[in-house]
Each structure stands twice: as C-alpha cells, then as structure tokens.
Amino acid sequence: MKKILITGLTGFVGSWLSLLLFSNNYRVYGVSLKNTNSLHIYNKVKISKYCKSYICDIKNYNKLYNIFDKIKPDIVIHLAAQPIVFESYYKPFETFYTNIMGTLNVLELSNKLGSGRVINFTSDKVYQNKNNNTAFKENNILKGNDPYSLSKSCSDMIGQCLNINNKHKINKLKISTIRCGNIIGGGDWSKNRLIPDYYLSYLNRNTLLIRQPLNTRPWQHVINPIYIIYQMIKKNNSKFIDEFNIGPKNYSYNVRYVLNALNKLNKNNIVRIKYKNLYNLKESQFLRLNNSKSKKLFKYPKSNFKKDLLKTNEWYLNSFNNNNMTDFTLKQIYEYI
Numbered sequence: 001m002k003k004i005l006i007t008g009l010t011g012f013v014g015s016w017l018s019l020l021l022f023s024n025n026y027r028v029y030g031v032s033l034k035n036t037n038s039l040h041i042y043n044k045v046k047i048s049k050y051c052k053s054y055i056c057d058i059k060n061y062n063k064l065y066n067i068f069d070k071i072k073p074d075i076v077i078h079l080a081a082q083p084i085v086f087e088s089y090y091k092p093f094e095t096f097y098t099n100i101m102g103t104l105n106v107l108e109l110s111n112k113l114g115s116g117r118v119i120n121f122t123s124d125k126v127y128q129n130k131n132n133n134t135a136f137k138e139n140n141i142l143k144g145n146d147p148y149s150l151s152k153s154c155s156d157m158i159g160q161c162l163n164i165n166n167k168h169k170i171n172k173l174k175i176s177t178i179r180c181g182n183i184i185g186g187g188d189w190s191k192n193r194l195i196p197d198y199y200l201s202y203l204n205r206n207t208l209l210i211r212q213p214l215n216t217r218p219w220q221h222v223i224n225p226i227y228i229i230y231q232m233i234k235k236n237n238s239k240f241i242d243e244f245n246i247g248p249k250n251y252s253y254n255v256r257y258v259l260n261a262l263n264k265l266n267k268n269n270i271v272r273i274k275y276k277n278l279y280n281l282k283e284s285q286f287l288r289l290n291n292s293k294s295k296k297l298f299k300y301p302k303s304n305f306k307k308d309l310l311k312t313n314e315w316y317l318n319s320f321n322n323n324n325m326t327d328f329t330l331k332q333i334y335e336y337i
C-alpha cells in the first residue's frame with residue numbers, strides 16, 4: 001500500500017484529496033498548520049480520523065526532516081503554501097519564504113528520505129499575464145505579477161530545473177507540476193476568496209463587498225485537480241513528469257456572473273452585494289487556461305460550471321446543519337467520477 005504524504009493536508013484541497021485517497025485504500029499522512037475552523041471541510045469531514053496529521057510549518061526544516069524520516073513517503077503531494085493573492089501584497093516576504101523556501105525543503109527531503117516522486121501544486125497565476133485574454137499554454141513565459149503569483153512561478157521553475165538535472169543523475173526527483181484554475185467546492189473558508197466570502201455574508205446576513213466584479217477566471221470544482229492527482233498516483237507513467245494546466249472545459253466567467261448565479265440558487269436567502277474597489281492593488285483582469293495537454297493524458301470528471309456551482313452551494317448549505325459531512329462529501333466525489 002503506497003504511503004502518500006500531503007503537505008497542506010488541513011487545507012481545502014488537501015482535505016478533499018485525502019478523503020478520495022483514503023476511500024481508495026491509500027495510507028495518507030499530512031504535514032500542515034493547525035486548522036481550528038469548525039466550519040472548514042477538514043473538521044466537518046473529520047479528516048484527522050482517517051489520516052495521520054503532523055502539525056508543522058514547511059519552513060521548519062529540522063522538524064520536517066523528522067517527519068519525512070518517520071514516514072519515508074512513496075509520493076509527496078505538495079499543496080502547502082501561502083495561497084492568497086491579497087495577503088501576499090501585505091506579507092510579501094512571508095509569502096516568498098513559505099512558497100519558495102518551503103518548496104525547497106519539501107523537495108530536498110523527498111529526495112533524501114522519500115522515493116523522490118513529487119506532485120507540485122502551483123497555480124494558474126504563474127504565467128506572465130498581459131491581460132489580452134489569451135488562454136495560456138504550458139510553454140508560455142512564467143512571471144507572476146504579484147508576490148503570490150511570482151512565488152509560485154519560482155516554485156514551478158525550481159521543479160522544472162530539478163527534473164532536468166535528474167536526467168544527469170544529480171538527484172532522484174521526479175516532479176509533476178499542476179497549474180490549476182480557480183478552485184471552488186464545499187468547505188473552503190479562506191479569507192479574501194470569493195466563494196468563502198459569499199457564504200460568510202450568507203451566514204452573517206451582511207453586505208458582501210467586491211472589489212473587481214469584471215475579473216474573469218477559469219473556475220473549476222476541486223474534483224478536477226484531486227481526480228487528476230489520483231490518476232497520477234494510481235499509474236506510474238513517465239509522461240506524468242511534466243507540467244500540466246488543469247482547468248475547465250473552454251469557459252471562464254467574471255466575478256459578477258458567479259455571484260449572480262449563486263444568488264439565483266439561493267433566491268430565498270440572497271446575499272446583498274456592493275461593488276467597490278477598496279484597495280488600489282494590481283490584479284490580472286483576464287485569466288484563461290488551455291488544458292488540451294492534460295486532456296490527452298487524464299480523464300476529467302463529468303462537469304460543467306452550472307453543476308459545479310450547484311454542488312458547491314449544496315455542500316455549504318448542508319454543512320451549516322450537519323457536523324459530519326463525510327458521507328455527503330464522498331457522495332459528491334463519486335457523483336463526479
């Protein structure tokens with residue numbers, strides 16, 4: 001039975017992924033920061049019952065070393081990061097330190113104490129974006145515009161560099177890099193993200209302030225990346241040692257459209273929305289991904305944007321009155337795949 005180590009297990013994507021892997025009989029371990037939010041999927045699904053979780057900051061090399069030495073993982077899925085664009089403007093050095101040095105720590109220990117097989121989760125924001133509404137391909141220039149995006153560009157390029165050196169037997173690392181479009185789904189409560197902010201306003205019955213209503217993103221349900229990661233784990237294919245865009249099928253929508261669609265689903269309890277640019281921060285207006293490369297190798301779940309929003313909304317509404325969302329979440333996963 002393969003031993004899978006997920007950095008960022010207590011996060012949104014890590015929680016969904018760990019449940020999928022555990023339900024398929026993998027031994028799942030985690031390295032993460034503590035998650036005390038009772039509404040978060042990690043706690044609603046009781047992930048700590050199914051997966052051994054070590055509380056550790058990936059910047060702490062010595063503590064991380066001891067964890068890797070105990071587990072000696074077959075595969076490492078590197079999700080841990082400072083993931084919020086907005087926060088990176090106010091904490092740029094912390095963002096660079098976590099997303100670059102943290103990645104280096106994880107890769108070095110995977111090489112020393114693991115099999116060397118790593119799936120590095122970067123971002124759709126790694127590309128140099130000139131706001132011309134181009135659908136980015138994997139061979140486009142990497143150069144994020146803000147501290148978060150640039151830090152993930154660096155993490156991405158580090159993995160590519162180490163893969164190249166692996167061909168010369170300098171290390172044993174085999175790194176797959178996945179660049180994901182904006183992810184939605186039940187149980188995310190990160191600050192300054194559109195979907196969590198919407199449901200926070202829904203719960204508190206206060207006005208939702210939105211700063212960039214026309215920003216367009218390639219929205220996709222979390223099932224897309226976790227199912228593709230699952231396929232990478234299940235099959236040992238040398239073609240996976242590459243970079244892949246993971247995104248929706250030929251659609252992107254702006255923020256206003258997403259919020260209006262959610263309010264239509266919740267017509268008896270709509271959220272009041274006020275559009276006001278409160279912060280003078282530079283953000284990419286258009287972001288689209290070309291996922292034709294990943295579609296040639298991987299099976300995507302049966303999905304569309306209407307279904308993704310419906311399933312997301314169902315998860316949140318059910319979670320408000322249900323303290324154990326394990327069966328509900330598994331049901332959603334297998335309805336997709």
